Amino acid sequence: MSHFSGLRPRELKKNEYQFILQRMVTVLAVSAAAVAGASTQVAAQSQCTNYTVVRGDTLFEIAQTAALSGGFQEIYNANRDILPSPNVLEVGQVLRIPCDDGNLPVASNAAPARVATLTAAEATQRPVRFLTGGNYAPFTDENLPGQGMFTQLVTRSMELGNAEQDFEVIFVNDWGAHLSVLLPSGAFDMGFPWFLPDCSQVGNLSPSNAMRCTEFDASEPFYDALVGYYTLQGSEYAQADEYSDLYGARLCRPDGWFSFDLEAEGLTDPNVELIFAASEEACWEMLTSNAVDVVTYDALPAEKDFADLGLQEQVVQLTPLASKQTLHVFVPKSHPNGQAYLQTLNAGLEQLRLSGEWFSLVRSGIQASAEN
DSSP: OOOOOSSOSOOOOHHHHHHHHHHGGGTTOOSSOSSSSOOOOOOOOOTTEEEEOOTTOOHHHHHHHHTOTTHHHHHHHHTTTTOSOTTOOOTTOEEEEOOTTSOOOOOTTOOOOOOOOOOTTTOOSSOEEEEEOSSBTTTBOTTSGGGSHHHHHHHHHHHHHOTTOOEEEEEOOOGGGIIIIITTTTSOSEEEEEEOOOGGGGGGSOHHHHHHHHSEEEOSOSEEEEEEEEEETTOTTTTOOSGGGGTTOEEEEETTSOOHHHHHTTOSTTTSEEEEESSHHHHHHHHHTTSOSEEEEEHHHHHHHHHHTTOTTTEEEOGGGOEEEEEEEEEETTOTTHHHHHHHHHHHHHHHHHHTHHHHHHHHHHHHHHHO
């Protein structure tokens, strides 16, 4: 399996999604308040309202009080235009609390989106050809409504960004060929969904990861995923709150997952021993048998995996180390119309976020995937 994304390209079973939505409230929930100073009682709030952040608030507590089934992630998804991270709130921020039916309350003083239109010189005589692949629920799969949540987000962004620009989405399930052959050759114009490394640290990346920065331009982020770190109760690493605290540890990541986040933080040889196990389950088996010290991969399936193995009481989540990784649309830097296409796509995405349609598509996409 190629290291094409931060989530392993598999579909979750139907009953896993309800579990995941319930567990979302615990991912990255921290004991300290999200704003400086002593914690105070979270002010009353309810679904389908705008809520003003007060001193001591956290997304976790706000979601609990509002009884949101999707927890803090649901509020974060609904307010990504003002929240750079689910862990950081500012007093006075106005958050939209989602409605029970998936809609959002009207945001006050929303600025109009900027709409981009290709000039005649930039436009082509054929449709823009988007490349993606299947078996990646809930993001991209031909058997899901709208061919997956991410496909729907791209489609609506293009429609809103420039209704005059024709485009098509083509599925090629050989993911390993997307960035190495099909996009660079010009057979396709743009590809999705791809995780983007921290390109400011490109010197720390391996050649296969660095090429995402050096060979491609990326859209604005369409979706955020959280990567978690886990160890056992009583481990010498259980109190780690900086990546350097893991130096000397044996880290396990399932085969098929990216490594650029580890490279960027120096979590590679000789600082750590990085082991790619055959499966997620193999990582947990190695952790419980003391063959490795830390397990790290995407937080949502990780939570499900160690719960299924009955390890809830043994596993410690290293919440200060959890990182946000973002999914994008890529276009080769050599593409003559690449920047114009990205401008159109980004303008449409901005409208999706400001209108609340982005949140509705994400929520319905997850639910539709659970029903298939």
